Amino acid sequence: MTLSDQTDSDLPAEATPTAIAGWVADVLRDRIVKGELAPGARLVERKISAELNLSRTPVREALKLLHNDGLIEISRNKGAMVTRYDAEGAMNLFEVIAGLESIAASRLARTIGEADLDELEELHDQMMVFHKIGNHADYFDTNSLIHDRIVALAGNPVISATHRRLIALARRGRYIAITDPARLTQSVDEHCRLMAALRARDEAAAAEVWRLHLLHTGESVAAVLGAEAAAAS
Amino acid sequence: MTLSDQTDSDLPAEATPTAIAGWVADVLRDRIVKGELAPGARLVERKISAELNLSRTPVREALKLLHNDGLIEISRNKGAMVTRYDAEGAMNLFEVIAGLESIAASRLARTIGEADLDELEELHDQMMVFHKIGNHADYFDTNSLIHDRIVALAGNPVISATHRRLIALARRGRYIAITDPARLTQSVDEHCRLMAALRARDEAAAAEVWRLHLLHTGESVAAVLGAEAAAAS
DNA sequence: GGCGGCAAGATGGCATCCCATATCGCAGCG
DNA sequence: CGCTGCGATATGGGATGCCATCTTGCCGCC
Known part of the structure; x- marks a missing residue:
């Protein structure tokens, strides 16, 4: 391997415990999210450890991490496999994310301070600019x-x-970016309405708009995945 | 150690991958849930592996499992520590559980079949009997x-x-059983109301009653934890 | 008497070896 | 020609040893 001596150059100056395993997990997660490792691809401990110039131990830990993130399935004597991600899975996933972020939005409407609200506003405005251009x-x-x-x-x-x-699971869907202009407009609108609800300190409205926002996102991702599956068959 | 040669007698005839680590995790989880390992207690890999007659490897994996269950914190060179569980933590936890189970209840009201509904009814009736006696x-x-x-x-x-x-985290609170009769009555009532909502296929009602049920449970647990903390100080 | 530094022990992280078992191909038999 | 059984290989799981680092307590200096 020619790259053997180079790869460890960007090791993250191990500060936290098990930093290496975490780093390996990040590397692999990136590959999965970006699609370099397609669903169904096999991840073999010995291959990875050889490629990254490490022993199997941290690689093993990294695979466990990815496993309980739900990104891979580990089967004995067969290596790890990238889990499949289909329309139904996306809907299930976003249903839960919607629940979580909805709670968060609700709490936020109740408790957010001016400084934090300003910060969110600024991010929101930035996003709007990026959207417009x-x-x-x-x-x-x-x-x-x-x-x-x-x-x-x-x-x-x-x-x-x-x-x-x-969200690590969902990000996988992010790379099949939603380019449907209608959905984009709707999404932006939902963001605006959330900001309005937060400004108004309206818990119920914030929770509901955000819940729907994420369900809609889930539907969009599911639609793309469904179309892909249909095209592949 | 006198128990060295005995402990491996109830090893679970390793079927699934990493069964041993899972088993170790279960053992430790039990101890934590039952309070044998108090919050703040230190879990040292070498001690555990010696006690269970295993090498450090599966113990280490078990500790990682417990860690990402949120039951312990692992710090380098200090061993793992059982995380503290206070009133605020309980509320935070049950807030999320409430969100999840609320979604589940909602889905259930929409999609449950007669057979499954009957099964739930039976469980419910059993519970009511246990409650009455x-x-x-x-x-x-x-x-x-x-x-x-x-x-x-x-x-x-x-x-x-x-x-x-x-729920693994919340079960810890279960052992500080809620004996307040008023809360018990309320809880039973909420269970009954959920069953009614399910029978009526009323999504909104099911979601709401179940959300409140779990929030109330969280409040009760938090109250007990708060009282304990106050008594300890 | 208090405080700072140093040394020994404790502890988790990583590497490496061995082992059990599932997989897969090939050969030999029916 | 196809099926069965065996063996080689691949692969993850477990054990063990070494190492870097943090902790702790003690000793000497101020």
Whole structure:
């Protein structure tokens, strides 16, 4: 392998415990999310450890991490397999994410302070700019950032942790970007309405608009996945 | 150690992959849930592996499992520590569980078939009997069973998986059993109302009563934890 | 007497070896 | 020609040893 001596150059200066395993998990997660590792692809401990110039131990831990993120299935003597992600799975996933973020939005409407609200407003405005100028990449990133901030600001660690886990699965759907202009407009509108509800400190409205927003997103992702499946068959 | 040669007698005839690690995790989880391992207690890999006559490898994996269940914190060079569980944590936890089970109840009201409804009815009736005769242990077990069945019957694997993870944390609160008669009555009433909503196929009612049911449970657990904390100080 | 530094022990992380078992191909028999 | 059984190989699981680092307590210096 020619790249053997180079790969460890961007090791993250191991600070936290099991940093290497986490790093390996990140690398593999990236490949899965970006589609380099297609659903059904096999991940063999020995192959990965050889490629990354590590022993099998951290790789093993990384695979466990990805497993309980739901990204891979591990079967004895067959290696890990990237789990399939279909329309139904997407709907199931977004149904739960909708529940979580809805709670978060509700809490936020009740408890958010001016400073945090301003921060959200700013992110929102940024996103609107990216939307207007048609910068989809930054639009999506800012969008994700807003969702993450909403969850974080809600101040319930259980929500944050659960959300982080599920969103890793959903991000996979993010790369089959929703380019349908109608949905895009609707999504932006829902974002605006959430901001309005937060400003008005209207718990119920915030929860409901955000719940629907995520269900709609789920439907869009499911639609794309369903179309893909139909085309493949 | 005198028990060294005996412990492996009830090894679970390793069928599934990493069965041993799972078994170790179960053992430790039990101890934590039952309070044998108090919050703040230290779990040292070498100690556990010696006690259970195993190598450190499966123990380590077990600790990782408990960690991402949120039951323990792992710090380098200090061993794992049982996480603390306070009133605020309980509320945060039950807030999310409420969200999940509420979705499940809603789905159930929409999609449940007669056979499944009958099964739930039977469990419910059993629970009512245990309640009437004052058999608290079986009452609680049947109660838990009902909650689990509701989640399972909803048919969303993401909900099931997430719920399983969180409920492991909440079970810890179960052992500080709610003996307040008023709350017990209220809880039973809420169970009855859920059954009524399911029979009526009333999604909204099912979701709402179940959400409140779990929030109330969370409040009760939090109250007990708060009282404990106050007494301890 | 208090405080800072140093040394020994404790502890988890990583590497490596061995093992049990599932998989897959091939050969030999029917 | 097809099916069965065996063996080689692949692969994950477990055990063990070494290492880096954190903790802790003690000793000496101020």
